[in-house]
Amino acid sequence: MTSNKIYVDVIAEFTKDGRLLPISLKWDDGRTFEIQRVTDIRRAASLKAGGVGTRYTCIICAQEKYLYYEGNSLWFMERAGA
């Protein structure tokens, strides 16, 4: 059974006021997506993927997607349609 928790490579920016913002991510099929905008940042659990972290609500290709920062230098996403 494939997991619905997909760890992804992320390029992120540490801003000078101490925030961490993702810039782009590489999905598990190798495609890279630019994050156009982050609309919300909060701590949240992902029941679908099974994990907890800082949840970034990202606009990617005009769609809203959740990207989670787990706090251990790892980023994950939920597999769509899971």
Next chain:
Amino acid sequence: MSDRTILHSDCNSFYASVELLHHPELRGKPIAVGGDSEKRHGIVLTADYTAKKFGVKTGMALWQARQVCPEITFLPPRMDHYLRFSRMAQEIYADYTDLSEPFGCDESWLDVTDSVSIKGDGLRIAAEISNSVKSELGITVSIGVSFNKIFAKLGSDYKKPDAITTIYRDEYKDKVWKLPVKDLLYVGRSANAKLTKLGIGTIGELARTDTRILEGHLGKMGLILWSFANGQDDSPVKVENTHAPIKSIGNSTTTPKDLENDEEVKIVLYTLAESVAARLRENGFRCQVVEISVRDNELLSFTRQRKIRSASNITKEIAEEAFRLFKENYNWRKPIRSIGIRGADLVTDNFWEQLDLFQNIEVREKQKKMDTAVDEVRRRFGFYSIQRGLMFQDRALSAVNAKEDHKVHPLAYFG
């Protein structure tokens, strides 16, 4: 004086819920956290609600649990995970009050009296906390809302999971008095047996019993229980952040060959101490008691412990104390099969104590820095990247690693 508003928040099936969050594929199936299913021994620490329906209970041996529930999946405990979730829950509580008293790693009392005027009444705060925990941590809590700690705790037990129960002053006679007396905090097995003998089965009956009778049979505790039953509990929610939410951290190993002399024991003790001390540091704990356990090759075993001068998570201090304990207590009549170290009576980094005139603070500081440096090297390059010289005297013995094979002991209920 007007009533206080006290909440008691209890994470439902805490270990199991955290595991289920991380194992979406197991949700809705019976699981239990506990033991080591590879080695086929151990007990159930927590069962999820599905397993509980089959009759799986905390404290059962794994094989017993399997008997009542053949479908059950056992998951090994991952205490570091649970401590992380415990800390995150505390952060949520901290949004509402600084008066928070943890009781184990999954329960807390909160005095929100001063937040009521800003955030709304106790019920409203409880609902907000419950929602935050659900969305941020992915687990559920049961919360009791009352005017004292005892009834708040009763309230969180009243309805589970994911529920809020109020037990206000005008409600407790209806809600609490019909409950069996053993539900009351501090009524253990023996007090319950004595009360049963007196014909007291419910909390209401306890509340209406003559205090002289109770004092005669249960001593001072009888009076305390009577006042609890009548809602007279003034004990404050203690701002208590110096005690660790767990009891001890330990590590033991059965060595690849029997140990036959002090030098071999020393190698193993130092290896174990390294992992115990590293875990203490990782979680920001220090121990005040060092304990060793020794089992000889005829499986006769004993434990010895001692309070150390000042709380410590310094590898060298813990290892030396363990070795000293061993030297004082073993006569080498038989070779040793397995050996273990535990750091107990844990305190957090907020704990302060009188400095010892006869201890060199500078040396301790240096050792602390050295441990931090070693931790950092190991984090980046692996456990074996840096070793004590001692370890090279017997590679087979010093290879007992250590960190993966650790034990963390939860706080006892009536500890």
